[in-house]
Amino acid sequence: MTTLATSSSAAWLNSESGFDSADQTRLFYRCWQPIAKRAEGAQRALIFLHRGHEHSGRIQPLVEQFGFQQDWAFAWDARGHGYSPGERGDAPSFELLVQDFNAFIAYIQQTYHIEPENMLIVANSVGAVIAATWLHDYAPKVRGVIMAAAAFEIKLYIPFAKAGLRLATCFKPDLFVTSYIRSSMLTHSKQQAAQYDQDPLIAKSISARVLLGLADTAKRIVHDASAIDVPVLMLAAENDYVVALTPQRQFFDRLASPLKRFELIKNCFHAIFYEQEVEQAMQASRQFINDCFELPAAPVQQHHKADSHSASAQQFQALQQGELGSPLLNMFYGMQKMMLGVLGPLSDGMKIGLTHGFDSGSSLDYVYRNQAGGRLGIGKSIDRGYLDAIGWRGIRQRKIHLQQALSKLIAQHPQDQPLRILDIAAGGGRYVLETIKRFQDREIQLTLRDFVPENLEQAKQLATHLHLTTPIQYQCRDAFSSDSYPESELPYDIVIVSGLYELFSENAPIMRSLQGIRQQLKKGGHVIYTGQPWHPQLLLIAKTLNNHLGESWQMRPRPQVEMDALVAAIGCRKVHTQIGISGIFTVSVAQFGGAVD
Template identity: 70%
Template sequence: MTTELQTKWLCSESGFDSHDSTRLFYRIWQPLAVPAGQAQKALIFLHRGHEHSGRIGPLVEQFGFTQDWAFAWDARGHGNSPGERGDAPDFQTMVRDFDSFINHIQHSYGIAKENMLIVANSVGAVIAATWLHDYAPRVRGVVMAAAAFDINLYVPLAKPALRFATCFKPDLFVTSYIRSSMLTHSAEQAKAYDADPLITKNISARVLLDLADTAKRVVEDAQAIDAPVLMLVADKDYVVKQAPQKQFFETISSTLKRYVLIENCHHAIFYESESQAQQAIQAAKDFINECYTKDLLPLSHYFKADTLSQSARQYQALQQGKLGGALENAFYGMQKFMLSHLGKLSNGMRIGLEHGFDSGASLDYVYRNQAGGRLLIGGMIDRGYIDAIGWRGIRQRKAQMQQTLSDLIQQYPAGQPVRILDIAAGGGRYVLETIKRFQNRDIEISLRDFDQANLDQAKLLAERLQLKNKISYQCRDAFAATSYPAEEDAYDIVIVSGLYELFSDNVLVLASLRGIQQQLKIGGHLVYTGQPWHPQLLMIAKTLNSHRGQSWQMRPRPQAEMDALVASIGCKKIATQLGIAGIFTVSVAQRDAAVPVLSD
């Protein structure tokens, strides 16, 4: 430890419990001098793949923000954190670990996310980018150095070969081909890298492939990211490709973004020879200072994102038939023809064709996950239909919703009544099945839907489950102000699931949220779902019909936009869960004060 670190920061070590109770290791640099009355700020460092937080100390010193905190973790399977070296259940687990780490810092050290700035290198930069996309934190900014959006594997067909191999050996590991001389021109830094006993050369093939898939998704949908971003790109990087970094930079919606290409620089940008490292660090310092001179985007910025954003422009192009080439459109036209004829052999497709593939009836069928149809082929078609990635995501969303609702109920004292409202319940399956497990609790439920047929189905399900709770069934429009009478008793938990994803118009969503504000208790919880992106938007729009009798055209609403709309009614997000491929999210927000409605 250098004298600078000893005299400017108090250095210590600790651990935090991640989302699955795995305790991960991290290091703390606490500033010894902080001006009175100044909000605490922090730099959060994410190390490269294979590395650990022990290599971050010199960076804290070189960045030189002596009045700010600094934190660095050892990712799962790295350094002093547990797990087989280079392994994790999947890449998304590491992203969720990082979200847990940030929440731990916020709660344990009293540093607001708005005053945190992330510095991430290589694989760490992909963790940070995915976190920005999927969790939409309102952080001050992110510095990404040599982001590993596409790793140079050099071996022909390496990824397909690894996918094939993991079918037979799921716990397959690969050894990195990277030598220290490929990372840096600095002989001193190369020697330190080679001598470090905590650096591992192994990585799980499963994690490597999941990293590649996630990075591709995030780069393709980078428009959803609007946080300030500095990209430091190495001119002679043998480890990762430059083109996806440029694509990511050009696509993000950030009003403050910088792209700095460092000449004659290898992959380990911060550990390069002095001239290259200093250029990178100076660019980062200038960017960090600039981030703190600018305000974060106001919540009202997102109110008109349905018409003034990249996602809105994509949606308009979809509506106008400008997406997709001639061959694609011909293929989807053939699919639609086959659906209208052979699709009727499938029970699920028949329900979708009759009621709409986004209808409550369709969702209830998908939830049951029991394939059926006419003739043998009908059942086979139906199984393929309900196993589509979107429907698998819907079932996972149901499980996450039920677990979230269960966890919230258990937070209330056993003798305290709990009032729950679902504003667009459909068949009410996930609520009623969850309540079945709490028959010893005083729980009152209100199920609302605009379609009386859905409420009738919910009533039949409640009877089959033999629920003892007081349940009311209210035929109401979730977007009408009259559906939320102020004279009704307030609710402890309000649920809105699978509704806002179907409507691009933020005026409608805000009207609904303002109604919810009237009926949600101070301190109560709002559980809401989102659909930040979908890999099959064009196919769905060209082949499937909605409950309104039109083609099912969707505008995925970025998580940052959805969270801002919720925050506008005084509800602060406290948690988000991701589904398969990041298509769906389940979030919880708490109403923490009687906040006046923001005008649009």
């Protein structure tokens, strides 16, 4: 770690440095190292996320006010803020800000040897939405999160402001919006207002791209907050001119957290921790932090029954029983299904879906190729629209993330040792075979399995087309049968499970499959697994598309925390997750340690 500056206070040694995010952008952060560390137990840390427009320099008084003098504290400058690079108030996307924060946590864990379960997050306004999105998408095992004035819905006051911004960004993608917020709208404290006005590092503008990304992501996270089970304290301001109160309450009510508290701070503006009176917020925060660290960690087994006892299970049951959607909406989907039957065969992709199932290996391989085709002229246009659906765009991004994860594991494997790779449900095997094509100088032994012989034949043809010299075994096996994982076979270094578990709502067959994987995985080996934590078109898909069994394609999105818990139950610890478009699909990597978590 390269230290930029160091100073000290009564309880902490302060330092400044930087860390590299996922795209190798170096971001600035501050560290408060306790002078008197805890004599017993693991080291703990408070991680602070600043408000929109602000920076980590504003966190110094908060560290002192919170008063946990034996604990570490960290705060970053979000991309485009403070001393971090980027145009002020801008980022390539809101999702990248969440990735940056995930990288920050990983950096702290690796550099300072503080485990996530010993971290507690304190996040303000926009920072709170970053934290909430991180909880939902990455499912970290942090001790708890304090969200102050979470910006799930910013009050723009101008009618149709978001619609106008979306239209404007079509003509000017780099559009910026100047904040209407004055310091007197943030706090009753004249001293704090003056400090805000005089701070040269506070950016008064925000990128419209980031603002719209924030709004879209916040809507998704509030809607699906039941996927979050980390302890949460929400501090809401009674007189907030910046963000709406209702979405904060909705988020709180939907949380599945065993410990959650909602504190409405009386006579308070948006800047809760920078108000004239902060004792109510501080007292609630200190008590919450103490309670979080006294609360024992929840066992991973609690998620094994989430297929029948959870919000996602209730939603799936309602979907099966036809209780979702209004009569008018269901009538509209019925018309779409009828049109699919009439016009669908003109589209090559829809024809494959109608014949083999839209979730079949054949259908996914067509989506991966992303080359529109059809009949009678109009068929190709229909096919292009089909391939550009948000779900299929997410599938193609999932392929990219799969190949990145696999490539990284292959590259880090010792070159003088053979590498054994198994895909338990390969389908056409395109994502694996295209990756192996780039590593034919390595000694790789590849095994592709699938339940459908036609999929394996398709994989063989692709391997021939790619002129692969890598030895490949093709095995027709059921990924959910214990007999498919004989202990007599040599163990594998990498096992891939892609696009399979998402198709099944129950956890019991998935646990059987994972137990089989455990039998065939080397100690220290890795599992690459995909997830589908949520989908914005569940009802549309269920009402219009058929699956590989010829039935209505009904899906139960499995929250990331549940999927990770199932993998952890076989002794695999997650080390990395990548999030796809709109958080629909994820690709994760876990390492097998041999012992059950």
